[in-house]
Amino acid sequence: MKSARQQAQTDHHPAADSSAPALPPLAVDLDGTLLRSDLLVESACAFARHHPLQAFMPLLWLLQGKAALKQRLAAMAPIEVAALPYDPQVLEFLQQEHAAGRRLILATASHRHYAEAIAEHLGLFEQVLATEGEVNLSAHHKRDLLVQHHGEQGFDYLGNSRDDLKVWEAAQRAHLANPERGVEAAARRQGNVEQVLRTAGNPWRDWSQQLRLHQWAKNALLFVPLLAAHKLGDAAMLLNGLLAFVLFGLCASSVYLLNDLLDLQDDRQHHRKRHRPLASGAVPIKSVLLLFPLLTLTAFAGAAWLLPQQFVLALLCYYGLTLSYSLLLKRYMGVDVIVLATLYTLRVIAGTFAFGVTLTFWMLAFSMFLFLSLALVKRYTELRDSRLMGKS
Numbered sequence: 174m175k176s177a178r179q180q181a182q183t184d185h186h187p188a189a190d191s192s193a194p195a196l197p198p199l200a201v202d203l204d205g206t207l208l209r210s211d212l213l214v215e216s217a218c219a220f221a222r223h224h225p226l227q228a229f230m231p232l233l234w235l236l237q238g239k240a241a242l243k244q245r246l247a248a249m250a251p252i253e254v255a256a257l258p259y260d261p262q263v264l265e266f267l268q269q270e271h272a273a274g275r276r277l278i279l280a281t282a283s284h285r286h287y288a289e290a291i292a293e294h295l296g297l298f299e300q301v302l303a304t305e306g307e308v309n310l311s312a313h314h315k316r317d318l319l320v321q322h323h324g325e326q327g328f329d330y331l332g333n334s335r336d337d338l339k340v341w342e343a344a345q346r347a348h349l350a351n352p353e354r355g356v357e358a359a360a361r362r363q364g365n366v367e368q369v370l371r372t373a374g375n376p377w378r379d380w381s382q383q384l385r386l387h388q389w390a391k392n393a394l395l396f397v398p399l400l401a402a403h404k405l406g407d408a409a410m411l412l413n414g415l416l417a418f419v420l421f422g423l424c425a426s427s428v429y430l431l432n433d434l435l436d437l438q439d440d441r442q443h444h445r446k447r448h449r450p451l452a453s454g455a456v457p458i459k460s461v462l463l464l465f466p467l468l469t470l471t472a473f474a475g476a477a478w479l480l481p482q483q484f485v486l487a488l489l490c491y492y493g494l495t496l497s498y499s500l501l502l503k504r505y506m507g508v509d510v511i512v513l514a515t516l517y518t519l520r521v522i523a524g525t526f527a528f529g530v531t532l533t534f535w536m537l538a539f540s541m542f543l544f545l546s547l548a549l550v551k552r553y554t555e556l557r558d559s560r561l562m563g564k565s
Contacts, residue, residue, distance in 0.1 A: 202332035203281035209454025256441035258454030282311035395524035427468035483526035517544035
């Protein structure tokens with residue numbers, strides 16, 4: 174349902190009023206504007222997922238220029254455009270403009286292969302201007318092409334980044350959507366800002382969900398050996414335990430970030446996972462790319478500096494096994510539950526190393542039995558729920 178303000182805008186749209194001059198065409202940016210993501214990074218992640226042994230090839234292609242990189246990724250990294258995280262407020266605005274008869278142009282630095290697929294999927298754009306050949310269509314390249322097609326001040330432009338400032342200079346009116354820091358102030362100094370669209374969000378909640386901070390509770394298993402040794406009152410050991418708890422959490426969060434990057438397209442097809450912050454676009458994909466290696470380095474550097482070497486080895490085993498599970502092992506029935514049980518048990522083993530206490534056979538055997546049972550119950554529940562959903 175439209176708000177009163179939106180209804181008023183629709184009712185008094187100049188394009189719908191025969192006595193008012195027709196509005197100029199509206200050129201629309203894609204990455205960060207219509208799309209709550211970045212197709213260059215999306216395609217790089219899709220490439221790494223489908224070609225893991227060549228995951229670093231995009232860095233070599235980048236040496237040939239961004240246009241060459243986008244050309245190669247477009248040819249080798251398929252993306253399901255229907256599942257991409259479109260900004261609902263921007264999309265609603267464009268649908269209103271299109272319904273009122275305004276001409277819309279998709280003008281993006283993303284590769285034409287993806288841009289045309291998106292334009293066809295949405296059915297809103299009469300023209301697509303995008304990167305192809307040797308020209309990366311951003312900043313002044315986009316401005317020059319729009320001026321070539323529509324003349325100076327012959328179009329409006331909707332964008333969000335510093336690269337768009339060049340385009341807004343040549344536009345009749347500037348429309349902003351979730352502008353990057355400092356961009357709105359710079360655009361307003363140009364004197365032609367028409368409106369600023371903002372999508373409401375809660376960054377603290379989104380990042381908490383993305384880092385899976387609630388999953389850190391599992392790290393309480395690190396303290397089981399300390400409890401079994403009846404040394405909970407030892408202040409030095411408790412300090413080691415707190416350090417191990419935090420470092421294990423950072424390591425786990427880094428794996429979650431990497432896993433979500435690689436499974437981005439699969440998550441968007443899932444009825445529940447598509448609401449995750451990264452999949453929905455609530456968390457910037459570029460930020461996740463920067464954060465996951467930082468968390469990994471912090472976890473291992475902190476462990477090597479502050480805790481025994483055996484703990485570092487346990488953390489490394491946890492990281493490698495978790496990554497293997499996310500990329501491959503979770504697809505094998507039976508193997509998946511054994512790996513899950515092992516990951517829980519590894520926390521207990523890491524706790525014995527952090528505290529310097531003896532790992533007894535009965536503790537190891539009981540832990541593996543308990544966690545294997547819980548993993549089997551978890552998998553049974555998931556299969557039952559999946560079957561019930563299939564019937565409904």
